Amino acid sequence: MSDLAQSAQAADEAVTIGPDRSLTYDAWQILKGRWLFWVGLFLVGSFAIMAIFPQLFLFLNPADTDISGSSCNLREGRLAPSSEHWFGTDQQGCDYYVRVIYGAQVSMRVALGATAVTATLGLLLGALAGYYGSWIDTILSRLADGFFALPYLVGAIIILSALSTQGSRTEFDVLIAIAFLGWPAVLRLFRGQVLQVKTMEYVESARALGASDYRILRKHIFPNAIAPVLIYSTIGMGAVISVEATLSFLGIGLPLGTISWGIMINDAQRFVRAGTDIHLLIFPGIFLVLASLGFVVLGEELREAFDPRSR
């Protein structure tokens, strides 16, 4: 073999050396060395388990873990934290630790539900706007602009007042209000992605082969454009947890009596404002912040790992 052929072969090997590396593989290589990623994953995992199997967090608890309220003792109202009641007791004398653990359920449900509705609406409308363009795009994009011009909380209060009949709201109303205000952001994001993917050669060749719009959208555009939306939604879940608690705190969110961190902090106000019973504010506050933090950290880490520009 001549020297020339040999060096050509060597150059070939140099190019193809190592296994094929996909974007996901690269991202995983980055993520597994980042401690913040593991913190986010741990927090999200913990709160998911807390919502599905609250008993797992309660079997060591010395107090009665019954959530129905039968174990509450009015004579033991607002006790400070102790070995008997880890987080103290609330106004009705219920063990606060048990209530705070159960508080994860409604937060996770609303976050998951609202984010799912937001993403579905945003994806469908974003695909329409990005793929078909022209007047559909103009109408949807201007509508989204109109939503953005409305301050978020003002919008949420108006919608929740409209949804509540006789002053009572349900968890579903809160979920709908949050989703109703959230979809324009997903529309904008996904529309931009679709516009980018639409010009790819594989889309053009699919069209040349006679694929229908539906098939092109489903088989070619969605799989290649959806990743940023999924990552955005992870961060969005953290934001929803925070927004839901804020609405409940203002007294326009979840119905009173719901076991929720926002409502607990609202209930705590009248005692805490007098400077007593700070534990009623601190414990649900810590859980709320950690739950929101988990999703935000996880989402931010994923975003950076999957963004080729940040390398």
Place this chain on the structure above:
Amino acid sequence: MLRYTIRRVLQIIPVFFIATLLIFIVIRALPGDPIRAIGGERTMPAATREALIQRYNLDKSLPEQYVLYMKGLILEADMGESYAQRRQVNDIFLEALPRTARLAGLAVLFQALMGIPLGIWVAVKKDSAIDSIVLVSTIFMLSLPVFLLGSLAQVFLGVRWGIFPISGVNDGLKSYIMPSMVIAVSLMASIIRLMRGSLLDTFREDYLRTAKAKGLGRGRVFGIHALRNAMIPVITVLGIDLGALLGGTIVTEAIFNIPGIGFQITQAIILRDNTIVIGVATFLVIAYMMINLVVDLLYAVLDPRIRYE
């Protein structure tokens, strides 16, 4: 530039009408009878009721009401009369706006005074321990809801240690310090990150290397060439925050009992006082659009590529 300005101004017109129409439709969908809300517990004679319905144009169809309202607003700057307070919305507004403006202005001032130096510091100390600590703290600040931070500040700084007034606006500017600090801390994280990123980007620019190669002193390179250019996006975001805060102080106003814009609109929604809700919401929409317009035009001046898009 003139063409771009005209095009950009024309663009906000449809957005304005869509946003206000949206508000109008949703308000109309609110359950409850606004006229009954005026009377309170007492029963109202049918004639009075009829007169009130006519006075507030409630007998007309929704499109007619919208057109009448817009005519009053655009031609006479008249936001109508409040049902419940029986006063001109303009007057209520002029009373509430300065309070919210003071709160928002101080908040942005504190945000800048704390966020910009911190951002510069961590950019200079990139990849050091302090950089990581500050960056992790910013994520923490981003997930800390304002209502929680506000409650904690109120309990500790107000009730327990008595450093600041607990609530209300009776102590002059002093009563705005704690509420605006709370807002500033919750918004500061984004400014720290932006200042850091922007400054690091500027450090890589060619003109900075040239300035150094010319033999300019470190202070001059840093102050005149790096910092001044890196400040542009930071100032933009501070401006946007100021605009967003006019409608975004609802929670803070609720916690600290400050009767500003947020307080008025929350009360009005509960009392079904629709003219106030529509008036305030419309003002907020206009404020938001104006600030965005100014920011966009500013960018077009700074970056000519945008104009020819």
